Amino acid sequence: MLKPKSLKRGDTVGIITPSSPAPVLYKERYQRGLIQLEKLGFNIVEGSCTREIQSYRSSSIRARAEEINELIYNDDVKAILSTDGGLNSNSLLPYIDYEYLKNKPKVVMGYSDVTALILGIYAKTGLTTFYGPAIIPSFGEFPEMVPKGKEYFEDIVKLKKRAPFSLEVPLERLDWNSQDREKEMFNNESWIPLREGIATGKLIGGNLNTMTGFFGSEYFPKLKGAILFIEDGYKDMAIQERSLSMLKVAGVFDEIAGLVIGKHDHFNDLGSPFSLDELLIEIIGDTNIPILSNFDIGHTFPSHVFPIGIEVVLDTTQGTITFLEDGVFE
Known part of the structure; x- marks a missing residue:
């Protein structure tokens, strides 16, 4: 079983928008989410589709897949988090570079529609992925992330709690x-x-x-x-x-x-x-x-x-x- 390295303060987190153009639709909440990540000690790299909108989706299928691959290829990026869900992350599954991610594993996290990506990556690589918070609905809560939600996130990816x-x-x-x-x-x-x-x-x-x-x-x-x-x-x-x-x-x-x-x-x-x-x-x-x-x-x-x-x-x-x-x- 393949596992990514735990995250620490100062690590860089990459942001993807694999389906809904949520950062354009929920601008204030998206900014709160980014601020919350910075408070947790992370640097941020926004993906190439983050500010895009094509009706129900952020960008084309190929562009959204390339957004993910660009962050997979960026060895400074230690984790990839999704802005939100939507309906169409499954469109990207044939175009992700699973082999590179298998050789250079990193934390990949999301929920809802991002199920397609986290299960697809796990199925193709054996890499542990994470069903967990997204930028807009979770990190972007008002006035800030729910404390227990932040705790559960850090327990898992920062290893603040060890199994069993x-x-x-x-x-x-x-x-x-x-x-x-x-x-x-x-x-x-x-x-x-x-x-x-x-x-x-x-x-x-x-x-x-x-x-x-x-x-x-x-x-x-x-x-x-x-x-x-x-x-x-x-x-x-x-x-x-x-x-x-x-x-x-x-x-x-x-x-x-x-x-x-x-x-x-x-x-x-x-x-x-x-x-x-x-x-x-x-x-x-x-x-x-x-x-x-x-x-x-x-x-x-x-x-x-x-x-x-x-x-x-x-x-x-x-x-x-x-x-x-x-x-x-x-």
């Missing part, structure tokens, strides 16, 4: 769309064990809706024996039934060792007489694997950072996830 350790249930902050006001922290509903059990495996996953854009391709990791995590935001019950059933008919629930479901931000139940958790159990059927729901990953603030490919223990009898190894080396 179990993840905590944080207080949470709701509705990032209300950008420029203080937000109240709420007691968390905690994580919900839907099926009890204990399983050990490699942590692999990301945004479920994004997975539909490259599932079954050479860029999607093998899931045999994995602890799969999936999360989504702004979707409805019908879309979730379709996406979860995709995993069912592909045999995923029969080959993974355990399942973690993230909180679903702005979920529309369409007036259904059942919950999303109940829908999941209906689809999975008799497959007997431990399942933990309502987890703080992805579209929730603060969000834990998941290193893709590390060994973890999922214990739904205790409601815990324990990292057995670090995602970076010192």
Whole structure:
């Protein structure tokens, strides 16, 4: 298993905009995100598409892929972070220089639509990538990044916490769309064990809706024996039934060792007489694997950072996830 070096003060971070032209659409929040990175001690190199806009995307497919490759080739850049998500990062998968990144590994992090990139890179190189904060929604919070979110980021990429350790249930902050006001922290509903059990495996996953854009391709990791995590935001019950059933008919629930479901931000139940958790159990059927729901990953603030490919223990009898190894080396 290939791991990048941990980050330290003074390192250079490269910024990519692989899908939505979010820095143009959310200029103030983007600037807050850059300032937060500087406060964390990083130097910043903005990618070539950061200030571009072509309707729903920042730039052409080739230009967005080249933006990533330019930062991959820049040996001064120790980490590549995404500005935001979108819908079209999967378009870039055929054009990334995986071999160079494999030989010169660095931290690559994002969430939501960037699932395509972090899973694609892991599948093609074996390099641990990171499902974690993006510049605009996470680092750019008002008036600053949620303290626990910053802590979880530094725990993982700066090695401020060493494995083995179990993840905590944080207080949470709701509705990032209300950008420029203080937000109240709420007691968390905690994580919900839907099926009890204990399983050990490699942590692999990301945004479920994004997975539909490259599932079954050479860029999607093998899931045999994995602890799969999936999360989504702004979707409805019908879309979730379709996406979860995709995993069912592909045999995923029969080959993974355990399942973690993230909180679903702005979920529309369409007036259904059942919950999303109940829908999941209906689809999975008799497959007997431990399942933990309502987890703080992805579209929730603060969000834990998941290193893709590390060994973890999922214990739904205790409601815990324990990292057995670090995602970076010192």
